[in-house]
Amino acid sequence: MKYICHLLPAIFLATVPGCEIHDEQTVSVKHKAAVYLKYHYDNGETATLRDIRSMRLFIYDNEGRLYRDTLLPLHTVLGDGPVMQTYLSRGRYTFVSWANISDSTVVRQPDLNRASLGLHTSGADNLLYGRFETPVVKGDSLRFDIDLFKSVFKINVLITGLEKTPHPESHYFGIYNREALDFFDRPSGDLKRYRPELTYDRGRLSGSFYTPYFTGDDDFTIGVYCDHPQSQYTRLCETTIRNFADIVDEAIGHDVEINVEIAVRDTGVSITVSDWDGVIVQDEQLGH
Numbered sequence: 001m002k003y004i005c006h007l008l009p010a011i012f013l014a015t016v017p018g019c020e021i022h023d024e025q026t027v028s029v030k031h032k033a034a035v036y037l038k039y040h041y042d043n044g045e046t047a048t049l050r051d052i053r054s055m056r057l058f059i060y061d062n063e064g065r066l067y068r069d070t071l072l073p074l075h076t077v078l079g080d081g082p083v084m085q086t087y088l089s090r091g092r093y094t095f096v097s098w099a100n101i102s103d104s105t106v107v108r109q110p111d112l113n114r115a116s117l118g119l120h121t122s123g124a125d126n127l128l129y130g131r132f133e134t135p136v137v138k139g140d141s142l143r144f145d146i147d148l149f150k151s152v153f154k155i156n157v158l159i160t161g162l163e164k165t166p167h168p169e170s171h172y173f174g175i176y177n178r179e180a181l182d183f184f185d186r187p188s189g190d191l192k193r194y195r196p197e198l199t200y201d202r203g204r205l206s207g208s209f210y211t212p213y214f215t216g217d218d219d220f221t222i223g224v225y226c227d228h229p230q231s232q233y234t235r236l237c238e239t240t241i242r243n244f245a246d247i248v249d250e251a252i253g254h255d256v257e258i259n260v261e262i263a264v265r266d267t268g269v270s271i272t273v274s275d276w277d278g279v280i281v282q283d284e285q286l287g288h
Contacts, residue, residue: 033090033140037083039097041128041148043255049078051126052099057084058183062092064112092135096183097146099128108180115183123196123209127151129185149253151185152210156257157196159224161264163203170228171236173198173260176221177211187212213252222271224262237262237269237286251276 196209223238
């Protein structure tokens with residue numbers, strides 16, 4: 001994780017437009033340090049903040065206790081100037097930033113080592129993450145340029161031929177992945193089956209969703225399932241994808257899209273998985 005610290009003249013810090021002071025402490029401002037933040041994200045091709053819809057900042061003290069939880073104004077996050085002015089007492093702090101946390105994501109545990117984002121069964125938000133630690137001394141004027149990293153992969157799904165199955169509209173796509181992301185940007189918790197909200201239309205099930213990133217060392221399981229109470233099966237097909245080791249690790253932190261195409265035929269099911277460049281990673285034929 002990279003960050004750049006600049007010492008800024010006090011007169012400049014006092015006159016930066018679009019900044020807000022967030023302070024619940026009783027210590028006089030003149031006995032604190034002024035800290036300014038600016039965000040950056042490189043999606044792998046260009047520097048852009050176009051995917052950011054919100055930014056939530058968590059500040060933890062040296063003991064890992066939550067010191068501040070702030071929702072930053074979006075116009076300052078996307079603007080050209082510093083995002084935030086805040087005054088902090090002397091100490092050492094950890095700043096954790098999460099972009100795009102929605103109401104469907106549950107923020108768990110207030111202390112740093114146990115904090116995590118619990119993700120909804122339908123999939124994750126389009127989450128970006130940044131973190132840094134710094135000592136703060138009274139009278140300091142600090143500016144930090146925070147590099148954001150994408151914490152999720154985008155999965156594009158197309159399932160065809162469901163009209164050949166009984167109860168076609170009761171079928172759904174599932175993927176097994178970790179249930180949470182901790183505040184060190186690591187997938188954590190138990191495995192659970194995500195069930196994204198896809199669109200069904202005349203035997204086709206399609207759509208996109210986000211899931212926590214996984215490394216090349218991880219296997220992940222995908223499948224098509226059925227929850228109709230009169231169905232003779234709950235799982236139409238299922239397979240484990242194992243062949244991302246050579247391509248995923250270098251792309252983690254940037255925009256990653258994985259394409260999954262599943263075709264139901266009279267003779268069986270074909271599952272094709274390709275990467276963001278359209279390169280087929282796995283092509284598998286399964287019998288009924």
